[in-house]
Amino acid sequence: MSVTVPRGTLLVEAAKLVKVEVPVFCYHHKLDPVGACRLCLVEISPGPPKPTTACTTPAAEGMVVKTDTPLAVGARADILEYELVNHPLDCPVCDKGGECPLQDYTFRHGYPTSRIDAPRLHFKKPIPLSEKIALDRERCVLCYRCTRYYDEITWSQELTTDERGVHSYITSQFDQPLKSVFSGNIIDLCPVGALTSRVWRFESRPWDMDHVPSVCSRCAVGCNVTLWKRRHQLVRVTSHENDEIDEGWICDRGRFEYTHVNSPDRLKVPLVAGAEATWEAALTALLEGVQGRKLGIFLPQDITNEELFLLRRLVDGPWQDARVALERRTLLAPPQGETLPIKDLDGCKAIVVIACDTADDVPIVNLRVKKAVSKLGAKLLVVHPGHLDLDRWPDTFHVRPNPGETAEAVRRLIGHELLQEGPVGILYGDGHGAEDVDALTQAVVDLAEAVGGRVMPLYRATNERGALGVRLAGRQEDLEGCDAVILWGPGRPPASARFVAAWDSVPRPEHEGADVVLPSATFAETQGSYTNLEGRVQFLRPVLPVTPPLREGWDVLCELGQRLGMPDMDYLGIFHVQRQASRAVELFAPLADPPAPVPNPTPVLYGPARP
């Protein structure tokens, strides 16, 4: 078989294109090749008369690669035999069992027996690396994916290798818990069961879970995730690689903040004055409560586009004077003109990050910035009063204005020597309220114009962009003075509230004593879509069913509309809502064309090729 690939493509990737499996542990398509595990040995000609690592050798014109010669097959089997020298036989209780490359490769490439009877290395196990991650050093094959990920991708070295040679082991620095918000990705990276999730530990086996690709609900980046369920419980969240957004990384908030979905405290039935009630009674009580009062509505950050559209209709109609607040929102206005898509950060020659701690507010954008800088050679400028993790790059140019003076500092960057070469990406936040946002935005736009760059406003709330698209993104303070409030999500009632309706998935202290309580569906159950910070509409795929009496938000909003006598509120399903929303709101145009519920599966054996 012959294959033509772009210059620089490594042999492992070229092999995938012709459907030949070259087993790898240390190689990962998002990390620099290192050649540590030696499992990918192949024979190449012309070349040395010995096996060569396919993960560090780029394909060349006329190169002949043989994977099935006795030399190559034997070399790989020998390496596997070595990998298994210290590997314990606890596969039956290992969380990785069933989706473990070591198992699969041993099955397909290894010897059926081992000739090694030397004593095995023993370590204490499992060792908690943090609240969320457990480390089993006996299972580790020292591929260094985890430490390389930490170092290359997150620019931190809190996970490291101690000792050397056969005595090497992975450890967190001085055995202190990992602090990084990006730590969970090492679980996905680990090709064996050495790094496992403590949240999911011993919950289920990989083969008895169902999974769907969906979108993360925790911030405005919109990383793609895979939701895993078992027996009507959401048991795991992993990344789902989308190179246009997340490159296969998700942050720990997205990965671990899902346990409320399975909480035994989940609200399932509506409550009126503390007593269980039917939806009919609860909605009646709610409508009576807000009747004639000054209404305030608090929205959760992960409200869907469809819910926003329906709520917009309500606020345009019967709830005309209602004020609306959005959880975690920034003060940024909707962007004017073209903005910089996340994927285009890769092409930037210079990146300016303004008034935003990206690691905290938009974690995966932070990783994209780091990639553009350390792997693709972009210059990095930061305008922020504090010390950020982006400062770890030795050549970061960091301006530290006093809080409130960021706009002037941004203007002073015009003509800066690092911004001479484009394209320039300008990322800006709102300084968490410390800045005059209008002045800052104007300064950013002026800078973009002067240096020929594009801007990327860094919104915080998951669907803030969608909420701005339908002008429903006020602040918590805006609810002051309202005497009836609907608290959807974790909002506090203002002091002025005489009537409080809470609408949430779990009880919260701030909802204590609410007059009406409505149960809400979570991101794992609801249909709908989010608009991420770049304006991209992405669809949720519910992994759990909505079990009555639980109802989805859009459904409840439709009924409220009907009860308030609005016309055309009797949608037959969410597709009808989406179709209408796509016509009514420019930002929601992609709703007209929802994707197939489940995308095509990728082949298990080879995986997608990434030349």
Add this chain to the structure above:
Amino acid sequence: MAALSEHAIEEIRALPPRFPHIRSAVLPALDVAQDELGYLTREAMTEVAELLDLDPGYVEGVATFYTLLHLEPIGKHHFYVCTNLSCDLRGAYEICDHIKRRIGVEGFGEVSADGLFSLEEVECLGACEFAPMMRYQRRYHYDLTPEKVDALIEAARQNGGDRAADSPRDAAAASQKPPGRRASSRGPTKEDSAELNA
């Protein structure tokens, strides 16, 4: 905090510009720290990391990799006795046992009660032609005999335990190769082994 003295901190701060990557400065920085403290404490490693703008984890990884960087206290006088093939055949373990008896310790890595001495077996130091040999006080000592070792221990005791730094940093300067037998007909001389730090 400040596990390190002002002087050491200054010395470490001056290191990075001398290297293409800041990480290259970790080893010399750890040498400075070990010179000052005798061994590397967690605090010292953390401080080195801060001075070089790295996470302590990286420094820890480097420090645990090299056996010449000590993570446990060692004696003020530390014997690095080679026990590889040539030295072993010529009685390196007898020398080790002799040293252990003299300084009153049971095993390698143990520090004598007075805190003065400790010993460690090391891999080949590249002076097989003078086996058995050891590194002690920045110098190689050749053709070891119990008497030669006794003289060294006695001199150190006389010295009152004035800690002469014995660190890998000095190894480069001090291990000017002894005149090889082939290169020079002189062979090892008395000075080679009897030389002590003043």
